[in-house]
Amino acid sequence: MKATSTSFLAFVFILGISLSSCKRDVEVTPNTQSVRPANFEELDAPSSFDWETNKSILISLTGYATSAPNEQGVITIMDENENVLYRGFHSPQLTFEQELLVPQALKTVRVKFGVTDKLIQINTNTVSGTLLPVLPDVN
Numbered sequence: 001m002k003a004t005s006t007s008f009l010a011f012v013f014i015l016g017i018s019l020s021s022c023k024r025d026v027e028v029t030p031n032t033q034s035v036r037p038a039n040f041e042e043l044d045a046p047s048s049f050d051w052e053t054n055k056s057i058l059i060s061l062t063g064y065a066t067s068a069p070n071e072q073g074v075i076t077i078m079d080e081n082e083n084v085l086y087r088g089f090h091s092p093q094l095t096f097e098q099e100l101l102v103p104q105a106l107k108t109v110r111v112k113f114g115v116t117d118k119l120i121q122i123n124t125n126t127v128s129g130t131l132l133p134v135l136p137d138v139n
Contacts, residue, residue, distance in 0.1 A: 054101050059086075059127040061096040061111065069093070075131075076112040085109065092131055 037043050045051075059077060075096060077086040090096050090113065102109075108119050109127055116133040 053104055055104050055125060056099055056101055057122055057125045057127055059098045059100060062130045063092050063094045064132050066092050073114045078110040079106055080108060
Protein backbone atom coordinates (compact mmCIF):
# COMPACT_ATOMS: atom_id res chain seq x y z
CA MET A 1 0.00 0.00 0.00
CA LYS A 2 2.81 2.32 0.91
CA ALA A 3 4.55 1.65 -2.45
CA THR A 4 1.35 2.43 -4.33
CA SER A 5 0.80 5.72 -2.53
CA THR A 6 4.48 6.69 -3.04
CA SER A 7 4.19 5.86 -6.75
CA PHE A 8 0.96 7.83 -6.97
CA LEU A 9 2.53 10.87 -5.23
CA ALA A 10 5.58 10.66 -7.52
CA PHE A 11 3.26 10.49 -10.55
CA VAL A 12 1.28 13.53 -9.38
CA PHE A 13 4.50 15.42 -8.61
CA ILE A 14 5.99 14.71 -12.09
CA LEU A 15 2.67 15.53 -13.76
CA GLY A 16 2.49 18.83 -11.86
CA ILE A 17 6.02 19.81 -12.84
CA SER A 18 5.54 18.91 -16.50
CA LEU A 19 2.25 20.83 -16.74
CA SER A 20 3.54 23.90 -14.96
CA SER A 21 6.72 24.07 -17.06
CA CYS A 22 4.78 24.30 -20.31
CA LYS A 23 3.91 27.86 -21.16
CA ARG A 24 2.16 29.30 -24.12
CA ASP A 25 4.43 31.24 -26.53
CA VAL A 26 3.48 34.88 -26.54
CA GLU A 27 4.33 36.79 -29.70
CA VAL A 28 5.99 40.09 -29.01
CA THR A 29 5.29 42.74 -31.60
CA PRO A 30 7.61 45.74 -31.71
CA ASN A 31 6.13 49.14 -31.01
CA THR A 32 7.66 50.73 -34.08
CA GLN A 33 7.17 49.35 -37.53
CA SER A 34 10.29 49.58 -39.68
CA VAL A 35 9.49 50.12 -43.30
CA ARG A 36 12.16 49.29 -45.83
CA PRO A 37 12.53 52.17 -48.30
CA ALA A 38 11.77 51.33 -51.90
CA ASN A 39 14.67 53.40 -53.23
CA PHE A 40 17.62 55.54 -52.16
CA GLU A 41 15.63 58.80 -52.21
CA GLU A 42 13.24 57.53 -49.53
CA LEU A 43 15.99 57.08 -46.93
CA ASP A 44 15.49 59.30 -43.91
CA ALA A 45 18.83 60.70 -42.70
CA PRO A 46 19.81 63.95 -40.98
CA SER A 47 20.92 66.72 -43.30
CA SER A 48 24.35 66.69 -41.63
CA PHE A 49 24.95 63.02 -42.59
CA ASP A 50 27.96 62.61 -44.89
CA TRP A 51 27.16 60.08 -47.61
CA GLU A 52 30.64 60.27 -49.13
CA THR A 53 32.76 57.15 -48.60
CA ASN A 54 35.85 58.55 -50.31
CA LYS A 55 38.10 61.52 -49.63
CA SER A 56 40.57 63.45 -51.71
CA ILE A 57 44.15 63.57 -50.39
CA LEU A 58 47.17 65.51 -51.61
CA ILE A 59 50.45 63.61 -51.57
CA SER A 60 53.57 65.79 -51.50
CA LEU A 61 56.96 64.09 -51.34
CA THR A 62 60.16 66.14 -51.45
CA GLY A 63 62.81 64.96 -53.90
CA TYR A 64 66.56 64.76 -53.37
CA ALA A 65 69.71 65.71 -55.29
CA THR A 66 71.30 63.02 -57.40
CA SER A 67 74.37 62.83 -59.62
CA ALA A 68 72.34 61.47 -62.54
CA PRO A 69 70.23 64.38 -63.82
CA ASN A 70 68.07 62.20 -66.13
CA GLU A 71 67.43 59.47 -63.57
CA GLN A 72 63.84 58.31 -63.25
CA GLY A 73 62.16 55.60 -61.28
CA VAL A 74 58.78 54.05 -60.67
CA ILE A 75 56.87 55.48 -57.73
CA THR A 76 54.09 53.33 -56.29
CA ILE A 77 51.58 54.44 -53.68
CA MET A 78 49.50 51.75 -51.97
CA ASP A 79 47.01 51.37 -49.15
CA GLU A 80 47.61 49.21 -46.04
CA ASN A 81 46.56 46.08 -47.96
CA GLU A 82 49.04 46.86 -50.75
CA ASN A 83 46.31 47.77 -53.25
CA VAL A 84 47.94 50.12 -55.76
CA LEU A 85 46.48 53.64 -55.64
CA TYR A 86 49.02 55.22 -58.01
CA ARG A 87 51.96 54.05 -60.09
CA GLY A 88 54.04 56.19 -62.45
CA PHE A 89 57.51 57.41 -63.44
CA HIS A 90 59.13 60.16 -61.43
CA SER A 91 62.47 61.94 -61.27
CA PRO A 92 63.96 61.91 -57.74
CA GLN A 93 65.21 65.52 -58.06
CA LEU A 94 61.64 66.83 -58.28
CA THR A 95 58.98 67.10 -55.62
CA PHE A 96 56.23 64.57 -56.26
CA GLU A 97 52.70 65.96 -55.93
CA GLN A 98 49.58 64.00 -56.71
CA GLU A 99 45.95 64.25 -55.67
CA LEU A 100 44.23 60.90 -55.09
CA LEU A 101 40.71 59.76 -54.22
CA VAL A 102 40.95 57.18 -51.42
CA PRO A 103 38.53 55.50 -48.96
CA GLN A 104 37.56 57.62 -45.91
CA ALA A 105 38.89 54.97 -43.53
CA LEU A 106 42.42 55.02 -44.98
CA LYS A 107 44.87 56.35 -42.36
CA THR A 108 48.27 55.57 -43.93
CA VAL A 109 49.75 55.08 -47.39
CA ARG A 110 52.78 53.05 -48.38
CA VAL A 111 55.27 54.73 -50.73
CA LYS A 112 57.77 52.73 -52.78
CA PHE A 113 60.36 54.51 -54.91
CA GLY A 114 63.64 52.79 -55.75
CA VAL A 115 64.97 51.51 -52.42
CA THR A 116 62.55 53.72 -50.49
CA ASP A 117 59.72 51.80 -48.87
CA LYS A 118 57.89 53.63 -46.08
CA LEU A 119 54.49 54.08 -44.46
CA ILE A 120 53.30 57.68 -44.16
CA GLN A 121 50.34 58.89 -42.07
CA ILE A 122 47.51 60.83 -43.71
CA ASN A 123 47.07 64.09 -41.77
CA THR A 124 44.03 66.25 -42.55
CA ASN A 125 43.83 64.94 -46.12
CA THR A 126 47.53 65.50 -46.84
CA VAL A 127 50.49 63.18 -47.00
CA SER A 128 53.88 64.84 -46.61
CA GLY A 129 57.30 63.25 -46.62
CA THR A 130 60.48 62.75 -48.60
CA LEU A 131 61.59 60.33 -51.26
CA LEU A 132 64.83 59.72 -49.34
CA PRO A 133 65.20 56.14 -48.14
CA VAL A 134 65.30 55.48 -44.43
CA LEU A 135 68.83 54.32 -43.63
CA PRO A 136 69.33 51.64 -40.98
CA ASP A 137 71.11 52.53 -37.74
CA VAL A 138 74.76 51.48 -37.72
CA ASN A 139 76.07 50.73 -34.25
